[in-house]
Each structure stands twice: as structure tokens, then as C-alpha cells.
Amino acid sequence: MLAAERRDHLLALLAREGKIVAKDVAADLGISEDSVRRDLRDLAAEGLCQRVYGGALPVSPAIADYAARQTVTPDGKRRVAAVAATLVQPGSALILDGGTTALAVAGALPPDLACTVITHSPTIAAALLDHPRAEVFLLGGRIFKHSAVACGAAAVEAAQNVSADLCLLGVTGVHPQAGLTTGDAEEAAMKRALAARAADTYVLASSEKIGTASRFRVLPWEDVSGLITDADPGHPVLEQLTAHGVEILTAG
Template sequence: MLAAERRDLLIQRLRTDGKLVARDLAAELGLSDDSIRRDLRELAAAGLCHRVYGGAVPASPALADYAARHDVEPASKQQIAAHAAGLIRPGSTVILDGGTTTLAVARALPPDLDGTVITHSPTIASALVEHPRVEVYLLGGRLFKHSAVTCGAAAVEAAGTVSADLFLLGVTGVHPTAGLTTGDPDEAAMKRALSRRAAETYVLASVEKIGAVSRYQVLPLDEVAAVVTDCPPNDTLAALADDGVTVLRAP
């Protein structure tokens, strides 16, 4: 089998199986483990997979910059946003993470909602200007332009001064063994800091994030109340349920 043919096979297996096990592939193809690991390194360098111990899993397409993410699964994000907006009760305090899905949540909130929103996203704060009964607290810090959020030491320190009933968390990967992940270490630290300040954390995961893995862990799955997704039933969701993770299906 030519190298290009092997690459195509590995990409197809990632799509269908959701993972690659290096030892099994080496045995199946009659190659050395080193050959398969080299193939996986090349796929990872091209952004087509994320290497894990013993193999690889799909890389998240949600790692694109903020402007590009608006065009990734917009219908999925709208469905999740509508469901997540229903979790926010009048009079409550909610932390909205940055990202295109949480922006959709802000836009889905009833115009007469009475409550408090804390966010480190200037974009989300701006979207709530026309909600006259929503108090908005914008956490300051270094602006991470890739995701249009504040993060870094100042932002983490600011997060430590607030408390909320609910945190709606955005990630780029939801995986049964890797947990909840994202592509930047400072952003991951900020998300952890915000989660610690809320009574409950709900993960908003559009379909392309289910089964994907990014480089930096945000939280293990046992630290969140539920994952909100519209992803059709698949092996990843079944594995999450087997591990006791609550999955809320957006209609």
C-alpha cells in the first residue's frame, strides 16, 4: 500500500470509528508500529488528528479562529442555544463562556429576562446591551483575539471575585477518556476558573465537538452537571452515558 493510500485509509477510519489504535493498524496492514506512529505524526501535523497514548482521535474543527467558527455547524449551535437558554431562570446569575454557541445563547434569551450575566466575552456583553433587565458584568484581562475573550492572570483573578448559579461552558472537544478540551492553555485555565465559581456547569457541544479532542484539558467529565448537544446517538454518546455523564438532547 502506498503512503498516500495509507493516509486516506487512516482518515477514513478516523471518520467511521472515531479513533485509531496504532498496534491494531500495524498488525492489520503488516507494518511496524513505528511506521504507523510516523503516519499519525504526519496527520497530527496537518491538523487531521490528535495523538493520544496508543493511537489517535479526531482533531476538533472548532479550533478555527472566532470568525471562521461562525460557519461551523450553525444550525446545531442554534438548537443547543435554544435549549440552553431554557436553563437560565429569572432572577438567577449565570456565567456565559465565550464562543459562537454561547453567543447564540445570549441572542436566544427572552428580551424581558430579569437576571445577571457574567462573561469574559466582549461580544456577548455587547449582544446583551438590548436586554434592559439583564445586569452584565464583563471580566477584564488580556484579550485573546483567536476566541474574542479575556484570559490570562488578570482575568483569572477577576473570575475569583464572582459567584453564579450556572456556568454555560464552551469547549472544542468532548471525549469519554480525554474529557473536555480546548486548544489554548490560558483559555483552558480561564474556563476552569469560571467553572469553580458556579454551582453547576453545563457543557454546550455542537455535533462537531462530540468525540473530538484538543490539546489542553479544561475539566474531567465528572465535574459537570450535563452535556447539552444535538448530536445523533453514536458510540461516543453511549460511552459518556455508560460513564454516568448526563447528556441533554437539544430537539
């Protein structure tokens, strides 16, 4: 089989199965695992898959920059945000992560809701200026322009000095084995710091993120309270997560 044919075969397998296991492909095609791994490296370099130990997973479309992500499944993000907003109780403290879905959550909060919102996102802080009863605390640090959030040591230290009832966390990848992932190491560390300061953490994940993975792990499933998504409840990934005890809140 020619290299171009192997590439097409791998992409079709990824689309059909949602994963590539290098040893299985090698056995099926009668080639070495090194050849498969080399093909996967080439595909990953083009942004067509996310390499993981033993093979590859679909790459998340949510690793695009902030402006580009605003055009990705906006209706799905609004549905997720509407469900997430119902979890915020009057008088409670909320840690709201950055990102386009979290920005939709800020817009979905009732304007007269009395609450405290802690965020490291300047865009979310600005979006809450017209919520007169919401106290807004902005955590500072180096601004990661790709996602319009504060990251780095100063931001993590600031996060360690707050506490909240609820954290609504954004990720770029949601996968049963790979866990919850994102595309930047410092952003992953910041997300862990935020989640650690809340009694409950729910993950915001519109449908395009389900079954995909990014390079850096944020949290294992046992560290979150549940997942809010607009993906079909019959999606194989959601069925696997439910079987492992993950609470799924469906944003229909």
C-alpha cells in the first residue's frame, strides 16, 4: 500500500472508529508499527489527528484561536450555557473559566442574580458589567492571548486564594480514556488550580469536543462532578462516560 493510500485509510478509520490503534493497523495492513507511527506523526503535524500512546485520536476543533472559536457551533454553546446557568444559585460563588462557552454562560446568567463570579477572563468580567447584583473578581496574571485568559504563576497563585461553590470549566477535548484536555500546558495548570478551589466542578463541552483530544491533560474524570453537553445522549462516548459513573447533563 502506498503512503497516500495508508494516509487515506488512517483518516477513514479515525472518522469511523474515533481512534487509531497502531498495532492493530499494522497487523491489518501487514506493515510495521514504525510505519504506522510515522504516518501518524505526519498527520499530527498537519493537525489532522492527536497522537496518544499507542495510536491517535480525533483532534479537537476547539484549539483554534479565540476569534475563530466564536464561530464554531454557537447554538450548541448557547444550549450548554443555558443549562450551566441554572446551576448557579442565588448568593453563591462561581468560578467561571475562560473561553467562548463560558462567555455564553455569562450572557445566560439572569441580570438580577445576586452572586459572586470569580474569573481569570477579562472578556467575561466585561460581559458581567451589566449584571448589577453580580460581584466580579478578576484574577490577574500574564494574558494568554490565544484564549483571552490570565495564566502563569501569578494567576495560579491568585486562584489558590479564592474558594467557590461551583466551577464551570471549559476544555477542548472530552474522551473516556484521554480524559479532559486542552492545547496549552499553562492553561491546563490554570484550569486545575481553578477546579481545585470549588466544591463542585462541571465541564462545559459543546458537541464538537466530544470524543476528541488535545495535547495536555486537565483533569481525570474522578475530579469533576459532571459534564454539560448538547451532544446526542446516544453518542458512544457519552454512553461510555455514563457507564463509568460520570453525570451527564444534556442541553437539548
